[in-house]
Amino acid sequence: MAVILVVEDEPFIRQAAEWAIEDLGHTPLMAEDLASALLHLSAAERIDVLFVDIRLNKLAFGGYDVANQAIGIRSDLRVLYTSGSPLTDDMFNLFVAGGQFIQKPYSPAQFEFSVGKLLH
Template sequence: MAVVLLVEDEMFIRQAAEWALEDLGHTPLVAEDLSGALLHLSATQHIDALFVDIRLNKLALGGYDVANQAIGIRPNLRVLYTSGSTLTDDMTDMFVAGGQFIQKPYSPAQLEFAVRKLLH
């Protein structure tokens, strides 16, 4: 299964996503903001995917900033974006190459499908 860096600033959503990833057999690494994500990305541990909320409160471009910096550190990282907002062309235009999207709220089954699709 995959090692997934989860970046979500809302505690209850972050915890639910972490538990869902664990229940699906993945290893979640958890961060609530860019600095926490960078700590994980700077470590030597392998990371297969970044699962990031587009609307992180403390960043001008939110999850886009996290994804862009993550790709700068780990160019082969796959990125799965999420948001409670409806996906628009303006949003997808800012995705890193190969970035995919899952709409909130999502079920564990939807999350598993999105992670599998992202990694294969």
Template sequence: MSVILVVEDDAFIRQAALWMIEDLGHDALFAEDLAGALSHLNATAPIDALFVDIRLAKLAFGGYDVANQAVGIRPGLRILYTSGSPITAAMIDMFVDDGQFLQKPYSLEQLGVSVGRLLQ
């Protein structure tokens, strides 16, 4: 079982993602912003992956800021980005390491495939 940190500023979407991740058999942690994410990342509890919304309010680079700081704290952390906006080459260029992308809205099956690929 893996531990996935979900960083999403929309409470409804965040809760749905948490339920889906738990339905897939993983443990889920959550944060609504960078400060919450850093609190989890600086703790000693294991985190296997970060599932982060690209367009987080109050951050110049949104989820990219979270992902960049996350891998600084936990090198090798796997990143799954999500957004309601269509993916562009410019967005992909900002991904950390081998970051992957999942388009919103996503189904449980789509999330399962993405998380499975991410954790391989």
């Protein structure tokens, strides 16, 4: 199963993601901002997927900033972006290479499918 780093600034959504990841048999690592995400990226032995909200309130480019810095630390990291807003070309053009998107709200089955696509 995968180790998934979740970067989400809304506590309720972060908790729901953690439970969904655990229920699917994956290992979650939780971060509420860029600083805590960077700590995980530097310290964790293994991280397979970065699951990041595009619209993090305290960053100019939100999840894009997190993803770009994360790829700089772990070049083999897979990135799954999420947002409550529909995906636009402008949003897609800011994704790291190979980045995927899942629209909020998402079901556990949709999440598992998206993670599976990234890992295979």
